Amino acid sequence: MNNVERLERARHFFSMIPxxxxxxxxxxxxxxxxxxxxxPYREDLIGDRRTRQIHGGALVTLVDQTxxxxxxCTLDEPEAVATLDLRVDHLRPxxxxxxxxxxxxxxxxxxxxxxxxxxxxxxxASDPVATSMSSFMRASSTKGNxxxxx
Amino acid sequence: MTELTQLISEARAAGDYQxxxxxxxxxxxxxxxxxxxxxGRLLFRLEYNERNIGNSLLPALHGGAIxxxxxxxxxxxxxxxxxxVLLPKVIDFSIDYLRPGRPExxxxxxxxxxxxxxxxxxxxxxxxxxxxxxxATGRCHYLLTRSExxxx
Numbered sequence: 001m002n003n004v005e006r007l008e009r010a011r012h013f014f015s016m017i018p019x020x021x022x023x024x025x026x027x028x029x030x031x032x033x034x035x036x037x038x039x040p041y042r043e044d045l046i047g048d049r050r051t052r053q054i055h056g057g058a059l060v061t062l063v064d065q066t067x068x069x070x071x072x073c074t075l076d077e078p079e080a081v082a083t084l085d086l087r088v089d090h091l092r093p094x095x096x097x098x099x100x101x102x103x104x105x106x107x108x109x110x111x112x113x114x115x116x117x118x119x120x121x122x123x124x125a126s127d128p129v130a131t132s133m134s135s136f137m138r139a140s141s142t143k144g145n146x147x148x149x150x
Numbered sequence: 151m152t153e154l155t156q157l158i159s160e161a162r163a164a165g166d167y168q169x170x171x172x173x174x175x176x177x178x179x180x181x182x183x184x185x186x187x188x189x190g191r192l193l194f195r196l197e198y199n200e201r202n203i204g205n206s207l208l209p210a211l212h213g214g215a216i217x218x219x220x221x222x223x224x225x226x227x228x229x230x231x232x233x234x235v236l237l238p239k240v241i242d243f244s245i246d247y248l249r250p251g252r253p254e255x256x257x258x259x260x261x262x263x264x265x266x267x268x269x270x271x272x273x274x275x276x277x278x279x280x281x282x283x284x285x286a287t288g289r290c291h292y293l294l295t296r297s298e299x300x301x302x
Contacts (some may be wrong), residue, residue, distance in 0.1 A: 019212035022201040046175045048237045050153075055176035056240040057221045061214025065204075080205070083213045087244040145207070 006030035006073045013069050013078070020065045023058060027069070034105045035069040037062065041099050052096035056130075059120055060088050062102045063132045067116040070104035071136050074114070079138060080145040081114065086134035094129045098122040112138055152235045152298060162230070170230060174237075177222050180215060184226055192230060194223040196256040203253065211251030213286075216276060220245065220258055220288040224272035227260040228292055233270065238292035241269070245288040254278055256285065270294055 001009075007030040014020055014027050014037075023045065029036040039045075039054075039062050047055025064083055071081045094100050103125070104118035113135055120130040139145055151159075154173075161169045167185050172178050181197040196202070196211075196219040204212025221243045228238050258276040265271075274288040 016206065017212065018201060018203040018206060019215050020204075044175045044179045049173065049175070050237070055174065055218070055222070056243065057180075057214075057218025058176055060217045060221060060243060060245075061212065064214040064217065065212070082250070083247050085244070085246045086213075086217065087242065089242045090240050093239070 001076075003029075003031055006032070006035075009078055010035050010069045010073055013072050014065070017065060019061065023061060025062065025065060028101065030069075030073050033070065033074045033107065034103060035066055035073055036101060036103045037066040037069070039100045039102070041097055051093065053093040054100060056088070056090050059090070059094070059100065059102075059130050060086070062100070063088055063104070063118045063120060063130065064134070066102040066104040067106075067118045067132065067134045068136060070106040070116050070118075071109070071114040071138075074106040074109055075138075081136040081138055084113065084135045084137050086132060088130050088132045090130050091128055094120070095122050100129060101125070109138075114138060154229070154237060155232065155235050158229060158232055170226065174222070176218070177226075180219060180222070182219055182222055182226075184223070184230075191259065192227055194219070194226065194258040194260070196258075198254050205250075208250060209253050211253065211256065213245075213247055213251070216247075216251050216256060216286055217243065217245045217288065219256060220274040220276055220286065221290055223258045224260050224274050224288075224290050225292065227262065227272060228270055228294065231262075233262075233265065234292075234294040234296065235298055236295040238270070238294050241291040241293055243288065243290040245286055247286050249283065249285040251285055252278055257281070267296060268294060
């Protein structure tokens with residue numbers, strides 16, 4: 001699978017997720033084991049009117065969905081995955097008015113479980129807003145599999 | 151008094167929980183609500199909304215929406231109990247998913263496990279329908295601002 005196919009797979013996965021679409025997530029790039037997603041800044045994502053910064057919870061959702069996409073782009077055949085656990089460290093607030101990006105990397109796929117790390121940043125990828133570690137359960141059946149029949 | 155402490159005092163006096171939800175745009179968008187029971191314990195709700203769906207085939211709520219709801223419930227618990235004069239800042243958040251979220255209301259309650267001078271550790275439990283069938287547990291640390299002297 002090349003990166004164009006990975007990008008297509010990630011975008012198909014994203015297109016099937018109403019809540020991610022409601023928040024405005026856009027897949028920017030897909031690489032081997034990794035996916036990059038943009039969250040455009042929006043007023044209704046604000047977590048503190050005083051600072052106008054994006055809510056930490058919106059970043060957690062961005063991390064969850066981007067991390068899931070990284071697992072799906074790592075698998076030979078796409079399948080449904082479910083988040084088992086996820087931890088986010090909020091290193092600093094995202095700058096008000098700026099879009100944020102998440103880059104998730106799936107660094108291990110076992111028979112049942114996949115492991116992902118993710119980094120959220122605004123202008124500078126080396127100065128992250130948040131970092132995350134998560135694990136995902138792979139599908140045991142085709143129930144809920146967005147790729148079934150595709 | 152800060153803008154926050156004044157708002158909370160007024161909301162508490164009026165029993166106006168929604169006003170405290172609506173001070174944060176993202177919380178209103180998700181559809182968070184809460185109120186105190188007869189013992190004064192806060193019960194949080196994430197009202198069902200199609201926009202919060204993560205998998206339309208199952209269908210199931212987005213795990214991120216459940217996480218955001220739980221993270222914000224912990225914030226509301228601290229704010230309502232007037233433990234901070236500015237909105238607390240989330241330091242970290244960790245969630246374990248136990249069951250998929252069905253397309254219906256999610257409930258949550260918070261326990262402040264430890265409250266220091268600067269940091270609060272809050273445990274959050276979420277369920278739907280049957281309170282014993284927990285769908286997720288969460289834990290977060292929040293940074294508090296105790297007095298106006300600390301604020302910049």
